Amino acid sequence: MRPNSSLRAWRLLTIITAYFPSSLTLKPYILQYLGDNADDWQRPYHGTARICQTNMIQTFKYGGRKVLLNALEVQQITDGSQLRRQAFFISREHSVNQTLRPIAVVEEMIQELCSLLNVRSLHEQQEFSLCYTVGKGGSFETCIFEWSLILEKRLNYCKNDSYLMDxxxxxxxxxxxxxxxxxxxxxxxxxxxxxxxxxxxxxDQLIDDYLRGSLISTNSLGQLTAATTEEIIKLAAYLFLLLPNDNAKRLTARKIRVYGVTQDTSSNCTQKCHRTQASTPGRDGDAYQSTTENVRWSNVFPKLRELLSTWPLFGVLHYRLKSVVENGNQLPEVILTINKSGIQLLQPKSREVFKQRNYDQVLMTIESVESIRKTAYRIVRLVINTPEGEEALDIKTDEADEISHLIGQYMFVTGGVEDRDRGSSTEL
Structure with a gap:
């Protein structure tokens, strides 16, 4: 037998235990064997045995990894390297390099990253999600002037029980x-x-939502009120204060209007360019001067946060749907909103509430794919408990993954679902 055969066998076992759980009959014997080898420091390969034991426990808890290893990962494990460094962005410009084990899951990483933000409460940590985007990112200045580019990058939401290495x-x-x-x-x-x-x-997240227009509310005529217009001008002025001095010096009243007042309100919801009731270049320029006067750069961040958090649409997410079917009956065109109060279906123009449901009424969310004439449509089915009986809403949308994830997360955080794991609440 070759001198390193036993070592290679143990390292092969680290791969097997990360992917495949044993039968329930064999489980106690395997864990006992791995534990005996891991706890005895005098035995050879006790460190690798500990890794195998940890992998097996994680596999029983989360089901094991699903995606096959690539050649590089196989080579690293063969050489005895079990760890990998990976960057995670906690803000637009700030990323942290975290150490990943082959069996690390999303839920564990969320807890680690939240600790860096001083979010210690497990209940508050449940309000965060880990997402990933495909493609290269831009700088803060690029996103300020070319904010529409942000919308082209779709956020993919990770389930809590997904393996990061997968x-x-x-x-x-x-x-x-x-x-x-x-x-x-x-x-x-x-x-x-x-x-x-x-x-x-x-x-950074509030500014992204603001630039998308998802925080801006209008009256029944689709117009901005005078108060909202003033606040938008203030926000535009504050944002320009965050830019380099050369850009701030070139600020004009027209730029304030274009940048602050005519922002596109949520591409999912309304058409481009709000109308304002009373807005002129001179008035906008005066508002900019009064807003920025005696404001220090360090005070801009608190002022932005305080102002945005008072808006009625703060924390509200909007989705334009392809169609909604209630118990087999087609509903008129509606907009879906999701927030801490529950789920609402709104009339597109008047924004009147067509239907509202609390999270404690939602029994389950089921995500599926429907093919019609070789075109695949994603559907989220909500099973809702009402006084008249169970109600089924079939929502056809391009954002099915995001909607089902957010509804499941709100159900968990607000206590609408008991003894249900958030990661599995949106599975097929």
């Missing part, structure tokens, strides 16, 4: 550049100001 390996198989992002997707706990990294993370 996601990484799949992207590497397809030769796709990718980035991981920590994102707050549920807004129940209030914003805090006790950690610089947390402040930066929340600021």
């Amino acid at each position: 996601i990484i390996t799949e992207c590497e198989h397809k030769k796709l550049p990718f980035q991981f992002h920590l994102k707050r997707t549920v807004w129940v706990h209030p914003l805090r100001y006790d950690n610089a990294a947390y402040i930066d993370s929340m600021f």
Whole structure:
């Protein structure tokens, strides 16, 4: 027998235990054997035995990895390297390199990243999700002036029980550049100001939502009110204060109007360019001067956060749907909103509430794919408990993954679902 045969066998076992659980009959014997070898420091390969034991316990808990290892990962494990460094963005400009084990799951990484933001409460950590984008990112200045480019990059939400190395390996198989992002997707706990990294993370996310227009509300005529217009002008001025001095000096009243007042409100919801009731270049320029006067750069961040968090659409997500079917009956065109209060279907123009359901009424969410004339449509089915009986809503949308993830997460965080794992609540 070759001198390193036993070592290679143990390292092969680390791969097997990361992918395949044993039968329930064999489980106690395998764990006992691995534990005996791992606990005895005098035995050879006790460190590798500990890895096998940890892998097996994780596999029984999460089901084992699904994506086959690539050649590089196999070589690294064969050479005795079990760890990998991976960057995770907690804000637009700030990433942290975390150590990954082959069996690390999304839920564990969310907890680690939240700790860096001083989010210690497990209940508050459940408001965060790990996402990844495919493609290269841009700078803060690029996103300020060419904010529409952000919309082209779709966020892929990771299930809590997914293995991180499965996601990484799949992207590497397809030769796709990718980035991981920590994102707050549920807004129940209030914003805090006790950690610089947390402040930066929340600021970047709020600005993204603002630039998409998802925080801007209008009246019944689709117009901005005078108060909202004034606040948008203030926000535009504050954002320009964050840019380099050369860009801020070139600020004009017309730029304020174009940048602050005529932003596109959520591409999922309304058409481009709001109309304003009373807005002129001179008035906008005066508002900019009064807003920025005696404002220090360091005070811009708190002012932006405080202003945005008071808007009625703060924490509300909007989705334009292809169709909604209720118990087999086609509903008129509606917009779906998701927030901490529940699920609402709104009339597109008047924004009147057509139907509203609380999370404690939702029994389950089921995601499926429907093919019609060789075209695949993704559908989210909501089974809802009402006084009249069970109600089934079939929602056809391009954002099925995101909608089912967010509804399942809100159900978990708000207590609408008991003894249900958030990661598995949106599985097929």
